[in-house]
Amino acid sequence: MMATRNAEALAAANKKYEWGFSSDIEQDFAPKGLSEETVRFISAKKNEPEWMLDWRLKAFxxxxxxxxxxxxxxxxxxxxYQDAYYYAEPKAKPKLGSLDEVDPEILRVYEKLGIPIEEQKVLAGVEGERKVAVDAVFDSVSVATTFRKELEAAGVIFRSISEAIREYPDLVRQWLGKVVPxxxxxxxxxxxxxxxxxxxxYIPEGVRCPMELSTYFRINAENTGQFERTLIVADKGAYVSYLEGCTAPMRDENQLHAAVVELVALDDAEIKYSTVQNWYPGDENGxxxxxxxxxxxxxxxxxxSKVSWTQVETGSAITxxxxxxxxxxxxxxxxxYSVAVTNGRQQADTGTKMIHNGKGSRSTIVSKGIxxxxxxxTYRGLVRxxxxxxxxRNFTQCDSLLLGEQCGAxxxxYIEVxxxxxxxxxxxxxxxxSDDQMFYAMQRGLDAESAVALIVNGFAKEVLQQLPMEFAVEAQKLLGISLEGSVG
Amino acid sequence: MSITLPTRRDEAWRWADLDTLSAARTTPRAEIGDAADHFLDLDGPRLVFVDGAFDAARSDPRRVRVQAIAAETAHPLGMHAAGTGWSLDLDASEAETCIQIAHLGSGGESHVPATLTLGRDAVASVVESYAGSGWANRLTRIRLAEGARLMRSVRLVQSAGFVSLREEAEIGQAASLVSIFLGAGGMGSRIDGELVVTGDGGFAEMGGALLTRGEQRQECAVAVRHAALDGSSMQLWRAVAADRSAASLAARVEVARGAQKTDGEQSLRGLLLDRTATVNLKPELEIFADDVKCAHGATVGELDRAAMFYLQSRGLPEGVAKALLTRAFVADAIDRIGEEPVRAAFLADAEAWLAEALA
Structure with missing residues (x-):
């Protein structure tokens, strides 16, 4: 029995990355390697003001x-670090106002990415659907932002960061690098x-963002490190829910992704940040x-103020x-709230820090590692x-689930009080x-894989139920796919 | 002796009080008390080390040998504990209980190695006391053969200075090691341990209580590694911090690949008596086998308000109620000591500390 299941597990591990496709779109590359020249190139490419270039150079x-x-x-x-391109821009049409104008090939990629159905319905002209604004980052450049008008009516600023640097320099300057120095x-x-x-x-004072905001990151050009920068500021009494979802095409070269996300919540503000991450985890040999x-x-x-992080991590070779x-x-x-799934040769070292400086501040940590x-x-956390x-008050719960004898949890x-x-x-x-759980599920008519998916989803449910609806569905699917055949 | 100390940039030493350690190395010599004060009224071998040197006149080593021992370890402090130390070798089914060892420091640094090797089904118990001042650095290596049992009780009651202990143990099949530590003096401390369960069904326990006040910092950084089937382990640590002091507990359970049916238990709890005190906890798990039971719990806070209210409602003054609950908190760890007179002596040390801290 064991041997068969191990064979099954092996077969599943050998399965090719389902979403490992790549599309060819002309790219504008920065020269390979990393130097002050590269930094200047990127800054010039983005028509950045002088202060931004200085900031970049200082960092470099x-x-x-x-x-x-x-x-x-x-x-x-x-x-x-010298053997990578630091900037790649799709040769997009000028002045893109909506997704309709986007290169059909890019649209096709979005389709494969599975942009939520709501979004597709809205694109197709169906009315009355719940709206999700998508700011799609296609290999480093935000090529399209939908729903901008409706958001603007509410006073919400939802821009690519390079646009924001040009259009709202004071606002960006006030907060950029303030959370993550x-x-x-x-x-x-x-x-x-x-x-x-x-x-x-930027969500202005007292505004509840009328829709959920989402960004799809995608690494597409070979050897391109992606360096995303996200800054979300919720002014007094504001609320926003932000979704970040990622899939990436299959590549042989290791690709580096070093993003920075900064969130700022002022008095009575709330930010909910949800992530589903499913980047290419490497092949069966890692x-x-x-x-x-x-x-x-x-x-x-x-x-x-309140900030809630929810993440479902199933991809990446190293997290x-x-x-x-x-x-x-x-x-x-x-x-x-976190679910981290590792399979094959993946390595994940993830967790959180809760730094309590304010009176009466509270935190909850629920981490499920599979x-x-x-x-x-690895779960690594700090409560200070x-x-x-x-x-x-702090409550932390870290649960680990091991499937098979070759993995580690x-x-x-760290707790510092x-x-x-x-x-x-x-x-x-x-x-x-446990064998009992498997036996029970299977004698009720489920096959081994559905049984594992059911049990794993139950294990992770406290986290999954924190996700917005369309993400929750995607996340459950991902968990099932990531673990197919891995239990014996 | 030139010694390169670890730095606090090193992850395993981030809470360590290396400044006190360095300062203790050069403290001037002071008077030391009578060694007899640190012995319990028990029949058994007695050894006195003064500033790391064996004091034959005041000792009765019996089966314990005093000899040169090499420091075979990579541990950054333990590796310096080479030279004359003590060792106990027991053959199969032999027993040597109530071995008492007093380490008296008058200042400066002292390094003493020790080895304990127990044959099949042998039984031993050792009580160690650290008193005086200066930097006492010790390396203790323990090997337990099948079915051997060792009980160690160690109390740190130096008035000043620093005590660094490094324990390395190999625990064979169905063997059992219990090491309990009490830090109730005025010194800084670092208790390092690595217990490896190498035989099936072995049991490893390391725990204790660290009580700190003033500017004092004490910490433990211990790991139990399960490398065989059916092993079990227990790490029960309590920390009480008063004034501006800091107590840190870092305990790790490692389960090697294939060490199935391991049952590792960890309980780390901290109690803060003042708002300027610090408790750091790090209950760590490293697991490479799927059929294991490893649970850990960690809490930090002040005394339970409901319990305080209950005791006061029964007529106990606040101070008495606080003392009672704090004593119970510390006793959790000390109660793991198997021998009644030793347990009583350790509890008395803890109570003396509490009486002063809560006064």
Whole structure:
């Protein structure tokens, strides 16, 4: 029995990456390699103001003095930063106002990406559907932004970051690099120097964003590192839900993705940030695959502000990602809900930091790690309570599920408390899918794979139910696909 | 001796108090008390080390040998503990209990290695006390053959300075090691441990209580590695921090590939007595086998308000209620000591500390 299932697992691992397609669109490349010239090229390409170029150059000089972090439980092969292109722009038509005008080939790619049905219906002219605004980042350049008008009517600014730098320089300048400082870490500094594009969102005071905002990241050009930069500012009493979803085409070369996401929530504001990440994880021998080294951080600056991170991580060869909350505001709230699935030779080192500086601030961490194949899955987290933060509460739950004997599940939580009124609780469990569970599900008529999918979805449900509807469906599907045949 | 110390940039040493350690190396010599004060009234071998040197006149080593021992470890502090130390070798089914060792420091640094090798089904128990001042650096290597049992109780009651302990153990089939530590002095400390369960069904336990006040910093950084089937382990640590002190507990359970049916338990809890104190916890799991049970719990906070209210409603003054609950909190860890008189002595040390801290 065991042997058959192992064979099944092997067969599943050998399965080709379902969404590993690539399309040829003419690209405008920056010269290969990384130098001040590259930085100037990117900045010039984007018609950036002088202050932005200076900022980039400062970051680049700083980056040259830094060393890549090595504390994560990851085996990262040396990266040759000179052997990559840092900028690639599709030769898009000028002045794109809506998705209709987009290169048909790009549209075709979107279709394969599975842009939510709502979006397609809206594109087809169906009325009365729930609206989702999509800012599509196609290899580093935002080529189309829909629903801009409706958002503008509400006062919401939803732009690619390069547009925002030109159109709203004061607003961008006020917050860019304030949450993740330039010298924060090696990959964030690199991003500051060479970020290609990304998204800027500003929700004005008292506005509830009329639709969910979403961005699709996609790495398309061979050897192109992607350096996204996202900045979301929710002014007093504002609310926004932001979705980020990713798939990438299959490549042999390792591709580097070093994004920076900064969120700012002022008094009574709330930001909900959801991610489904399904980049190419490499082939059965771990060859190829994306390196995902992302810095995501939220500043809950105002009273009663709230930031909620939800992530479903199924892709990438190596994930290094710790979406965090700095809870400065009184009674501010931070949440982190994560499902990380690793299979094959994937390595994931992910978790969160909750920095409690504000009185009465609260945080919840729910992390579900699922390891299969020969992969390693690590939860790494920090909960810190500052001396002045009275009445802080934190609850952390880290559950690991191991499928098979060749994988690893690790938990590395740090808890640093400097105020006696804090109540910090941490729980963790490690389990496997028991034979009893499998037997029960299968004697009710499910095949082994559906049974595994059912049990895994149940294991991860606390996180999945935090996702917006269309993401939840996609995420459940992803979990099933990622783990096909991996249990015996 | 020139020693390269680790730095706090090193992840495993981020909470370490290396400044106190460095300062302790050069403290001037001071008077040390009577060694007899640190021995319990138990029949068994007694050894006294003064500033790391064996004091034969005040010792009764019996089966324990004092000899040169090499420091075979890569640990950055433990590797310096070479030279004359003590060792106990027991053959199959032999027993040697209530071995008491007093380490007295008058200042400066001292390095003492030790080895404990227990044959099949052998039984031993050791009680160690650290008193005085200066930097006491120790390396203890333990090997337990099939069915051997060792109980270690270690109390750190130096008034000042620093104590760094490095424990390395190999635990054979169905063997059992229990090491309990109490840090109730005024010194800084670092308790490092790596227990490896190499035989099926072995049991490893490392735990204790670290009590800190003033500017003091104490920490443990221990790991239990399961490399065989059916092993079980327990890590139960309690930290109480007062004033501006910091207590840090880092404990890790590692389950190697193939070490199925492992049952690893971890419980780390911190209690803060003042708003300027710090407790750091790091309950870590590293698991490479799927059929295991590893649960850990970690909490930090102040005393349970409901419990406080209950005791006060029964007529206990606030101070007494606080002392009672704090004592119970610490006793969780000390109660793991198997020998009644040793447990009582350790509890008395903890109580003396609490009486002063809560006064």
């Amino acid at each position: 000089r700083l980056w040259q003095t830094m060393e890549a972090p090595d504390w994560a439980k990851l085996n990262v092969p040396p990266i040759d 330039m010298r924060d870490n090696y990959f964030a500094t690199l991003n500051c120097a060479v970020f290609s594009d990304g998204t800027f969102v 060859k190829g695959g994306i390196y995902n080294f992302v810095t995501k951080r939220a500043l809950c600056q105002g009273r009663n 290094w990602k710790y979406p965090s909350c700095v809870l400065n505001g009184e009674n501010s709230v931070g949440e982190f 390891s299969a194949g020969r992969s390693d899955n 309570v500052a001396p002045g933060a009275e009445g802080v 690790h938990t590395v939580p 400097r105020n006696p009124s804090a109540q910090i609780e941490h729980e963790a469990t490690t389990s496997k899918i």
